[in-house]
Amino acid sequence: MSDFRAQIEAAIPALRRYARALTRDADVADDIVQDTLVRALRSEHLFHGGDVRAWLYTILTNLNRNRLRTLSRRPVLTPIKDSDAATGGPESGGRDIGRALNDLAEEPRTALLLVVLEGLTYREVAEVQGVPIGTVMSRLARARMQIRSFLDGERPALRRVK
Amino acid sequence: MIDRDLLVTEDELHAYVDGELPPGRRSAVEAWLATHPDAAAAVAAWRGQADLIQVRYGGVADEPMPDRFSIDSIARLACRRRNGWIAVAAAAVLVAFIGGGAAGWFAHGAAAAGPSDLKRYTTEALDAYRLYVVEVRHPVEVPGDERPHLTQWLSKRVGSPVRIPELEKMGLKLVGGRLLPGPTGPTAFFMYETPSGERFTLYCGQTKDQATALRYIAGKNSSAYYWVDGDLFYVLTGPAEQDRLHAIAQAAYDQIDVRTPPQGG
Numbered sequence: 001m002s003d004f005r006a007q008i009e010a011a012i013p014a015l016r017r018y019a020r021a022l023t024r025d026a027d028v029a030d031d032i033v034q035d036t037l038v039r040a041l042r043s044e045h046l047f048h049g050g051d052v053r054a055w056l057y058t059i060l061t062n063l064n065r066n067r068l069r070t071l072s073r074r075p076v077l078t079p080i081k082d083s084d085a086a087t088g089g090p091e092s093g094g095r096d097i098g099r100a101l102n103d104l105a106e107e108p109r110t111a112l113l114l115v116v117l118e119g120l121t122y123r124e125v126a127e128v129q130g131v132p133i134g135t136v137m138s139r140l141a142r143a144r145m146q147i148r149s150f151l152d153g154e155r156p157a158l159r160r161v162k
Numbered sequence: 163m164i165d166r167d168l169l170v171t172e173d174e175l176h177a178y179v180d181g182e183l184p185p186g187r188r189s190a191v192e193a194w195l196a197t198h199p200d201a202a203a204a205v206a207a208w209r210g211q212a213d214l215i216q217v218r219y220g221g222v223a224d225e226p227m228p229d230r231f232s233i234d235s236i237a238r239l240a241c242r243r244r245n246g247w248i249a250v251a252a253a254a255v256l257v258a259f260i261g262g263g264a265a266g267w268f269a270h271g272a273a274a275a276g277p278s279d280l281k282r283y284t285t286e287a288l289d290a291y292r293l294y295v296v297e298v299r300h301p302v303e304v305p306g307d308e309r310p311h312l313t314q315w316l317s318k319r320v321g322s323p324v325r326i327p328e329l330e331k332m333g334l335k336l337v338g339g340r341l342l343p344g345p346t347g348p349t350a351f352f353m354y355e356t357p358s359g360e361r362f363t364l365y366c367g368q369t370k371d372q373a374t375a376l377r378y379i380a381g382k383n384s385s386a387y388y389w390v391d392g393d394l395f396y397v398l399t400g401p402a403e404q405d406r407l408h409a410i411a412q413a414a415y416d417q418i419d420v421r422t423p424p425q426g427g
Binding site: 005008009012013014016017020021030033034037038039041042043045062066097098100101112113115116117121122127130131137140141144147148151 | 172173176177180182204207208211212214215216218219220222223224225227228230231233236237239240289292293296297298299343
């Protein structure tokens with residue numbers, strides 16, 4: 001097996017983990033991972049060396065962004081299928097980390113997960129997101145501030161619908 | 163007066179938590195945390211969040227791997243999807259092939275014959291389009307404002323004078339170009355962009371195929387017009403919408419046509 005393929009294979013468990021946290025839906029996550037791997041293999045001849053892992057994170061991140069754009073163009077209500085979500089009613093279920101992540105905008109969520117879950121450096125995250133390091137840091141700060149207030153119960157303007 | 167060395171920014175607190183702090187600042191940050199309870203509480207909260215995320219999702223990497231993720235399954239899928247796409251596209255272009263330049267395609271089924279330049283070029287061009295069209299930061303190697311250099315460099319590498327069409331009138335600005343490996347050797351790849359961010363690419367390399375008129379190939383989210391002019395093969399790819407793509411391809415075709423003298427650059 002080529003070195004390229006060996007590197008791809010070694011990255012699959014981490015890609016599944018990242019995709020699961022990013023989408024919080026095991027089926028959607030694995031579909032995105034599969035799509036990422038197929039694209040990577042098909043573009044093997046275009047890869048001119050470098051860090052395969054960072055490249056895979058970049059493809060996956062882009063695919064997820066495309067998916068969210070498609071969803072936002074087709075406003076369909078989808079239940080949050082977070083299999084581990086607390087089941088003790090809306091109040092107790094409203095404070096867990098999955099829901100806190102769900103509340104974030106896509107860029108801050110991506111930046112935070114790449115750093116704390118995947119262990120990428122700020123520089124690598126900047127490459128994946130295609131932005132300067134300063135932007136990565138402000139996204140991180142935004143994500144952490146928002147999660148903190150969410151977990152502390154300071155949920156901004158929770159609307160109740162009967 | 164505030165001693166700047168003693169002042170710790172919020173960015174440094176994040177860098178401290180993430181192990182990105184320059185070694186020299188570590189003790190300054192720790193001293194700061196000892197005297198600033200709000201900062202210490204924030205750092206503790208951020209670490210707690212990271213732990214929650216790790217506990218919740220870290221185990222996914224240790225889950226048993228479904229068969230669909232074996233490298234062989236993925237490789238088969240990568241092949242199948244490509245062939246599936248070609249099969250659909252083949253039906254769309256079959257009519258266009260009748261009457262010239264089709265020998266390579268019809269020989270496709272014969273074991274001895276390799277795929278024609280035509281098939282290989284359009285496949286590679288659409289792959290390159292899909293790969294680079296999403297690239298925000300590094301879509302090209304040489305920017306479009308260095309057109310003379312781009313023309314000279316890529317003509318030399320491709321081995322034949324490459325003409326970069328001027329498509330400003332169609333609302334397309336040249337972003338720039340890059341060199342790619344192609345089915346028959348070095349290939350030039352140019353990217354254009356509309357003000358709204360739609361991207362079109364022109365792929366160009368040497369071929370021994372006969373000159374052809376514009377031909378259309380439809381993909382799912384993108385489609386292409388391709389033609390041979392002199393000893394060069396061109397593929398213009400863009401977001402699917404045949405009429406507009408045709409107008410753009412026609413403009414490029416007219417400018418590239420070797421029977422007309424090049425217009426400088």
